[in-house]
Amino acid sequence: MITDKDMQHLRRCVELAAEALEAGDEPFGSVLVDADGNMMREDRNRANTVDATYHPEIAVAKWAAENMTPEARAKSVVYTSGEHCAMCSAAHAWAGLERIVYVSSSKQLGEWMAEMGVKSSSPINTLSIQEVAPNIPVDGPIAGLDEEVKELQRHSLQKY
Numbered sequence: 049m050i051t052d053k054d055m056q057h058l059r060r061c062v063e064l065a066a067e068a069l070e071a072g073d074e075p076f077g078s079v080l081v082d083a084d085g086n087m088m089r090e091d092r093n094r095a096n097t098v099d100a101t102y103h104p105e106i107a108v109a110k111w112a113a114e115n116m117t118p119e120a121r122a123k124s125v126v127y128t129s130g131e132h133c134a135m136c137s138a139a140h141a142w143a144g145l146e147r148i149v150y151v152s153s154s155k156q157l158g159e160w161m162a163e164m165g166v167k168s169s170s171p172i173n174t175l176s177i178q179e180v181a182p183n184i185p186v187d188g189p190i191a192g193l194d195e196e197v198k199e200l201q202r203h204s205l206q207k208y
């Protein structure tokens with residue numbers, strides 16, 4: 049069930065993804081929200097400008113692990129423009145965070161790349177969040193907003 053509040057956070061993720069693309073990074077953005085709906089942390093992909101492991105999903109999970117109590121983390125939600133990769137799903141679970149809501153799935157990204165004739169440059173297998181961390185409640189993709197992410201990914205993938 050996706051609420052108006054969820055949609056606000058998801059739209060912010062897409063904005064952050066656009067900022068990442070603009071800055072020369074990959075178009076992914078994430079927002080960490082606590083049990084009361086407060087935005088605690090947001091970040092974007094910095095894989096080209098910082099280091100290859102700088103995905104926003106692991107960045108917000110690490111921030112939560114360092115700055116929030118286990119009780120607060122267990123009620124927190126991470127919104128993200130694209131489904132967590134295996135590294136980020138693992139970090140989310142180890143940090144003891146709760147729900148994930150993503151705009152577009154890893155499966156969709158794979159389909160978009162196939163449409164464009166782009167071969168994946170990912171060094172790891174594409175696993176769904178549930179395959180890595182089966183106890184995390186997950187929602188997504190979000191019809192309509194996923195088209196905006198597709199557009200950002202299309203721009204990003206054109207350079208390959």
Ligand SMILES: [Zn+2]
Pocket residue numbers: 103105106132133134135136137
């Ligand atoms: Zn990741």
